[in-house]
Amino acid sequence: MAKGEDRARGGFKASRHGDGKAQRASAAGNKSSQKKAAEQREAKGAKKVITKAASPFLRGRKIDPRKIDGTETVVQLVEQCFQSYNSGRLREACQLFTEKMLTPKCTVGLTLTGALTPAGLGMSSIIPLIEAGFVDWIISTGANLYHDTHFGLGLSMHRGDPQTSDTVLREEGVVRIYDVFFDYDVLLSTDAFFRKVIRAPEFQRTMSSAEFHHLCGKYLVEREKALGIPQKSLLAAAYRCGVPIYTSSPGDSSIGMNVAALALEGGTCVIDPNRDVNETASIVLHAKRNGESAICIMGGGSPKNFALQTEPQIQEVLGIDERGHDYFLQVTDARPDTGGLSGATPAEAVSWGKIDPDKLPDAVVCYLDSTIALPVLTSYALGKKKPRKLKRLYDRRDELMARLRREFEAANK
Structure with a gap:
């Protein structure tokens, strides 16, 4: 480097250094002036606090x-007291859900991960959302649906002490999911129910997981009536309301294990994941062509990806012009920096085509336990919105698939 260049570069550095000193001096002077003004106001006993011209960061x-007095509704508590941190995010999630996701033109998909139904969330929260028309389609782990079935069969789950020794519980014939305890016979009775219904002739074919769960829901409706118990199963509620329920990994649960066991007997019930991939994509395409698509994610895992991959399936694989889901709401305890899908942020989903970039400002991620967030979200929504007309997407599967096929063929001529 030439000496002249070096001097010039050094001069630039010196100038920049000098500018930095000037900026710091100016800032210090401003703060000093603000301090004196504040002291003068205090000396005069000013009754009104005066703030400087609003910074764009101070417009919230x-x-x-x-003050909380014990008379608040959930809506009032959320809107008035959930101010910041993850209570603030939960408030934003509640408002996004009710104000934008629950419009008549929006189709809402719900994903369920983690042991929510054993904790009673199916009865307390998910069934009310289904019956109010606030959830149009669902992707769940098989475990949530299996444990949901216990309640539809009149079997009991109990609160327990999470510090109890598993060895002691094993000796007592008690199974647990953290602090949810139940008798081992609950598993055996539920297995027996599934094996009995899956042996029926209507199951002896290849089907999507939505068809499989719809048939199971039909039998659970009958069982609830026979037992004279109130509506407790979300599978039964989804059957009554025409809400399709998919599972992203059919073999990864006790339901799938029983299907596999019957295959050893010569049973021909097959759950086809290809149908699930295309049916879920057809639901989203229909939603986008007729309005908007929203995904409400409880937890993360495989159901989250299965819901979001509908857009890459439409765009990348099928070659159909699309822009991504409109609304993204997730409740999770997973971190984004470990690279797992459960913690992946909506901003990361844009590059995959999963989320419409224009709608990214509406996305909300709440770092919270779903067993806390979901009842609050449900109560808030029911307190703010009237029920929507049921879309009954299960009954329209053939129509939606026909549209997907037409657009696929047109895009790939």
Whole structure:
């Protein structure tokens, strides 16, 4: 490097260094002036706090919650007291769900991961959402659907002490999911129910997981009526309301294990994942062509990906012009920096085509336990919105698949 260049570069550095000093001096002077002004106001006993011209970062609503007195509704508690941190994100999630996702033109998909139904979330939260028309289609782990079935069969689950020794529980014939305890016979009775219904002639074919769960729901409706118990199974509720329920990994649950066992007897019930991939894509394509698509994610895992991959299936694989889901709401305890899908943020989903980039500002991620967030979200939504007309997407599967096939063929001529 030439000496002249070096001097010039050094001069630039010196100039920049000098500018930095000037900026710091200016900032210090401004703060000093602000300090003196504040002292003068205090000396005069100013009754009104004066703030400087609003910075764009100071335009948010002031944190000024009302005192909790025990008379608040959930809606009031969320709107008035959930101000910041993850309570603030839960408030934003509730508002996104009710104000944008529950419009008549929006189709809402719900994904379920983690042991939610054993904790009673199926009865307390998911069934009310289904019956109110607030959930149009579902992707769940098979385990959630298996444990949901216990309640539809009149079998009991109990609160327990999570510190109890598993060895002691094993000796007592008790199974647990953290602090949910139940008798080992609950598993055996539920297995027996599934094996009995899956042996029926209507199951002896290849089908999507939505068809499989719809048939199971039909038998659970009958069992609930026979037992004279109130509506407790989300599979039964989905059957009544025409809500298709898919599972992203049919073999990864006790339901799938029983299907596999019957195959050893010569049973011909086959759950076809190809149908699931295309049917879920057809639901999203229909939603986008007639309005908007929203995904509400409880947890993460495989159901989250299965719901979001509908857009890459439409765009990347089938070659159909599309832009991504409109609304993304996730409740999770997973971190984004470990690379797992459960913690992946909506911003990361844009590059995959999963989320419409224009709608990214509406996305909400709440880092919270789903067993806390889902009942609050449900109560808030039911308190704010009237029920929507049921879309009954299960009954329209053939129509939706026909549209997907037409657009696929047109895009690949």
